[in-house]
Amino acid sequence: xSPTGTTTRFAPSxxxxxxxxxxxxxxxxxxxxxRDGGRFLLRIEDTDAERSKPEFxxxxxxDLQWLGLPWDGEIVAQSQRGPVYREALDKLERAxxxxxxxxxxxxxxxxxxxxxxxxxxxRYVGTCRNLNDSERAAKLAEGRKPTLRFKVPDGxxxxxxxxxxxxxxxxCNDIGDFIVxxxxxxxxFFFSNxxxxxxxxxxxxxxxxxxxxNTPRQLLIAMALELKAPTYGHLxxxxxxxxxxxxxxxxxxxxxxxREQGYLPKALVNHLFRLGHSSDLHDLLDLQKLAVGFxxxxxxxxxxxxxxxxxxxxxxxxxxxxxxxxxxxxxxxxLPNTLDAASASAFAAALxxxxxxxxxAAYWVQVVFGELPEHDAEGMELxxxxxxxxxxxxxxxxxxHGIDWKAVTTAIREQTGRKGPELFKPLRQALTGRRDxxxxxxxxxxxxxxxxxxxxxxxxxxxx
RNA sequence: GCUCCUUUCGUCUAGAGGCCCAGGACAUAGCCCUCUCAAGGCUGUAACACGGGUUCGAAUCCCGUAAGGAGCGCCA
Numbered sequence: 001x002s003p004t005g006t007t008t009r010f011a012p013s014x015x016x017x018x019x020x021x022x023x024x025x026x027x028x029x030x031x032x033x034x035r036d037g038g039r040f041l042l043r044i045e046d047t048d049a050e051r052s053k054p055e056f057x058x059x060x061x062x063d064l065q066w067l068g069l070p071w072d073g074e075i076v077a078q079s080q081r082g083p084v085y086r087e088a089l090d091k092l093e094r095a096x097x098x099x100x101x102x103x104x105x106x107x108x109x110x111x112x113x114x115x116x117x118x119x120x121x122x123r124y125v126g127t128c129r130n131l132n133d134s135e136r137a138a139k140l141a142e143g144r145k146p147t148l149r150f151k152v153p154d155g156x157x158x159x160x161x162x163x164x165x166x167x168x169x170x171x172c173n174d175i176g177d178f179i180v181x182x183x184x185x186x187x188x189f190f191f192s193n194x195x196x197x198x199x200x201x202x203x204x205x206x207x208x209x210x211x212x213x214n215t216p217r218q219l220l221i222a223m224a225l226e227l228k229a230p231t232y233g234h235l236x237x238x239x240x241x242x243x244x245x246x247x248x249x250x251x252x253x254x255x256x257x258x259r260e261q262g263y264l265p266k267a268l269v270n271h272l273f274r275l276g277h278s279s280d281l282h283d284l285l286d287l288q289k290l291a292v293g294f295x296x297x298x299x300x301x302x303x304x305x306x307x308x309x310x311x312x313x314x315x316x317x318x319x320x321x322x323x324x325x326x327x328x329x330x331x332x333x334x335l336p337n338t339l340d341a342a343s344a345s346a347f348a349a350a351l352x353x354x355x356x357x358x359x360x361a362a363y364w365v366q367v368v369f370g371e372l373p374e375h376d377a378e379g380m381e382l383x384x385x386x387x388x389x390x391x392x393x394x395x396x397x398x399x400x401h402g403i404d405w406k407a408v409t410t411a412i413r414e415q416t417g418r419k420g421p422e423l424f425k426p427l428r429q430a431l432t433g434r435r436d437x438x439x440x441x442x443x444x445x446x447x448x449x450x451x452x453x454x455x456x457x458x459x460x461x462x463x464x
Numbered sequence: 465g466c467u468c469c470u471u472u473c474g475u476c477u478a479g480a481g482g483c484c485c486a487g488g489a490c491a492u493a494g495c496c497c498u499c500u501c502a503a504g505g506c507u508g509u510a511a512c513a514c515g516g517g518u519u520c521g522a523a524u525c526c527c528g529u530a531a532g533g534a535g536c537g538c539c540a
Contacts, residue, residue, distance in 0.1 A: 210535070213468050
């Protein structure tokens with residue numbers, strides 16, 4: 001927690017599942033802290049009692065762990081920090097920087113609507129800004145529960161340098177007095193968020209661009225509290241393929257869904273690393289290397305589209321990088337649970353380079369351990385061209401040489417005179433029902449000679 | 465409506481006035497390798513949103529337009 005070191009944080013609200021946008025924000029903050037040898041904090045912004053759910057907090061933690069982004073120190077939950085906020089709010093109240101507002105949500109809503117229809121910005125009009133004591137007493141007597149609003153200075157401007165967008169300037173007159181404490185006494189986002197950042201020594205905040213125009217409010221609060229606000233960097237949003245906001249309607253997947261589908265964390269972080277962040281690094285890298293290569297100066301200002309095809313590229317590379325043991329764990333859910341350990345690992349070793357997702361293993365489980373699916377038209381064509389004699393020779397070869405692939409293919413070649421693709425294509429089709437797939441040698445070994453012979457014999461007798 | 469952000473190949477991006485008739489990666493096409501697929505190697509197709517300025521010179525600066533996005537919440 002050295003004052004000179006970088007401290008970043010991820011501050012999600014537990015109101016839903018982590019999605020790609022969130023995950024990228026977490027990743028970038030983590031990377032920055034790691035790169036600088038600093039700290040990465042996790043704070044749960046659960047001040048909205050209505051929508052916050054403990055199970056989401058749990059899920060959040062699991063997702064971060066799974067991605068490989070552990071946080072430093074204790075998790076801070078804002079719901080536990082009422083007294084801290086109370087104290088700071090008192091300070092602002094004594095300094096006359098905030099005032100009680102007795103307007104009801106309904107009144108505010110009506111005001112907003114009428115402003116909007118008359119073409120004006122929907123801002124708080126300041127009804128309660130200059131109430132005297134007796135007016136306040138009267139409002140209170142009506143049974144109104146006040147909120148606390150921050151008194152935005154008349155005139156003046158707020159200037160700051162955004163890490164990715166550069167110099168920013170906002171007029172105070174464009175900002176309405178905003179709520180810092182709700183009627184139920186809880187602290188509102190603008191307030192608790194910046195206060196906690198300052199109090200926990202956060203130096204840099206990388207967050208979504210949707211916060212950019214809210215930043216002046218938070219800076220105003222920090223100034224009133226005489227606290228040092230972090231340096232902000234606003235990340236452009238991730239959009240769908242058509243440029244619209246990433247949403248479930250567009251098939252946006254939560255991290256949990258991606259994980260359940262079998263996407264590897266390494267694939268995800270490598271893809272996210274390059275979304276909205278440019279880098280010369282084009283290889284599949286681990287988090288340590290990504291941290292070294294991360295540079296906030298290379299954060300991109302324009303929105304990035306999420307392209308599932310690019311994710312698949314990283315997934316393929318991540319899958320390729322798996323060891324056989326890791327591959328086995330990865331595809332385990334799709335293997336028959338009756339399988340013995342040796343067969344399972346032989347299967348994983350033979351197959352894993354050919355899969356993108358574990359569910360892709362299903363077909364090959366069927367081929368290796370079960371019945372062969374029907375040959376398709378193109379496959380039948382291939383089989384007919386090869387002719388029954390070919391398969392008879394193949395079956396005979398396996399009968400005498402067993403699963404010794406080299407001996408088997410040599411025998412078939414000598415017997416039929418076929419070689420190269422002429423030899424292997426029909427063989428592959430007959431044995432696997434497909435024209436593509438993993439190497440045949442290990443496949444034969446695990447599918448057993450008996451199964452192979454049966455498949456070949458069927459074609460030698462059934463074909464015309 | 466007001467304020468703010470954004471706009472380079474299909475996608476992610478490099479580019480901060482001449483080094484750019486725009487570079488890289490992925491995708492895609494072709495070839496090589498190969499029993500197939502994948503991997504690998506080589507080659508190719510492909511972009512500065514539009515319109516005005518400023519300048520000897522603009523993807524880069526200025527002004528408009530268009531398109532997309534965000535904020536203006538007792539949501540975060």
